[in-house]
Amino acid sequence: MDDVAVGPLDLAARVDDALAVQALAFGLSDAEIAVRRHIVLRHLGCPGARALGATTPEGRLVGFVYGMPNDRAHWWSTVVEPYLRNECLDHWLDDSFTITELHVHPGYQHRGLGRALITRITDEAAEPRSILSAIDTESPARRLYRSLGYHDLARRVLFPSAPTPYAVMGAPLPLIR
16 A cells, blocks of 8 residues: 555545545546535435545545445435345345445555455444445456455346446455455
């Protein structure tokens, strides 16, 4: 991880820095960033929401993760619940810590930052398991999640306005090292 430090992040204060990282890592337009800004700030008001950041010695944010205890009433859960129910796996929505976003600046990828961010935030979770969604294609992110113990719970999950299907993944905590 070179000299990049992983630690607590005041995501509300650094939301624009975080979304700039997400935009580079995920290829977001300015309009998508504006929508996501409101979503992130709303999520931060949820009980148990927390964030970690990866920062350079100069204070530049080069990666972040945030999540919260899952709530079946949240939009994400209402979308994925039918897919999980079809697999008899909707119990994963209970007593789970949801990884809402995890992104690392492309220039800092493949250094272990994503692994450090996700393992540290889930190590602090009180829940016995973690869930997340990722684009349903083979990718470095999906390989990372599998190496940590995540497995597919549902595939070809369609989110409104998302052009590509997602996979919902789950892992018992603590994650595999």
